[in-house]
C-alpha cells in the first residue's frame with residue numbers, strides 16, 4: 689500500500705490543481721494521499737468532491753502544513769486528518785494567512801530598495817487563489833532572469849540573512865500542535881532532516897515537539913542520507929512519536945514523485961495506526 693502524507697497544490701506553492709494532483713497520485717498507484725498546503729485547507733473540499741465523483745480506490749486525507757517560528761528557525765508542523773470545516777481552525781489559519789500577506793509586502797519593499805520593483809503584484813498574481821509564499825517570489829525573480837533558478841533566488845534574496853529576508857512572525861510550535869489537535873488532527877513534525885540544524889539542535893527540536901504533545905514526526909522524506917534516516921528513526925522511538933512519511937511534492941520534477949520510496953522502518957509505529965484506511969481503500 690502506498691501512503692503519501694505530504695503534498696501541495698496551487699492553494700499554496702504547489703503548481704498543480706487538486707484535480708491534477710489527485711490524477712497524478714492515482715497514476716502513481718498511491719492509495720492514501722494527504723493534501724497539506726501551507727497554512728490553508730482551501731483546496732480540500734475541491735479535492736474531496738473530485739475524488740468522490742470518481743470510482744477509484746484512493747483516499748484523500750485532509751491536511752495542512754503550519755508554519756511556526758522556533759529560535760529563529762521556520763519549523764513546519766503537519767496537521768493530518770484534520771476537520772477542515774472546523775470554524776475555529778479556519779479562523780486561526782486566517783491569522784497565518786494575514787501574516788503571509790504582511791510579510792510579502794515587506795519582502796517586496798526590501799526588493800524595491802535594491803532596485804527590483806513591483807514584485808508583490810507579480811507574486812500575488814502567480815499565487816492566484818493560493819497563499820502567497822516565498823516560492824512565488826522566487827519564481828518572479830527567475831522569470832525576470834535575475835537569478836537562474838529558485839534555489840539561487842533563496843541564496844541571493846529570500847533566504848535567512850539575505851537581501852530581502854523578512855523575519856516571519858509565525859505562531860509557536862506549541863500553538864500549532866494545539867490548533868491541529870483542537871481540529872481533531874494529528875500534529876506531525878515535518879521534514880526534520882531539512883532544517884539547517886546541527887544534530888544537537890535537531891535533538892532539542894524533537895524533544896520539545898514531543899514535550900508539547902506532538903503526535904508524530906516524518907522519518908522518511910526526500911533528500912535524506914542513510915545516517916540521517918537512522919537518526920530520525922532513533923529519535924522517533926526515543927520520544928514515542930508515531931512515524932509518518934511524505935514526498936512533499938510541489939510540482940513534477942526529476943527529484944520528487946508522489947508515493948515514491950516512502951516505506952517506513954518496520955520498527956516504528958505508523959501515524960495511521962488508528963485510522964480506518966482499510967474501510968476506504
Ligand code: AMP
Nearest residue numbers: 701726755820821822823838839842938
Ligand atoms: P514560505 O513558507 O513562504 O517561507 O516559503 C517557503 C517555501 O519555499 C517552502 O515551502 C519551499 O517550498 C520553498 N523553498 C524554501 N527554500 C527553498 C529553496 N532553497 N529552493 C527552492 N524552494 C525553496
Ligand code: MN
Nearest residue numbers: 696701823938
Ligand atoms: Mn512549499
Ligand code: MN
Nearest residue numbers: 753764878879
Ligand atoms: Mn515544509
Ligand code: MN
Nearest residue numbers: 694696753936
Ligand atoms: Mn511541504
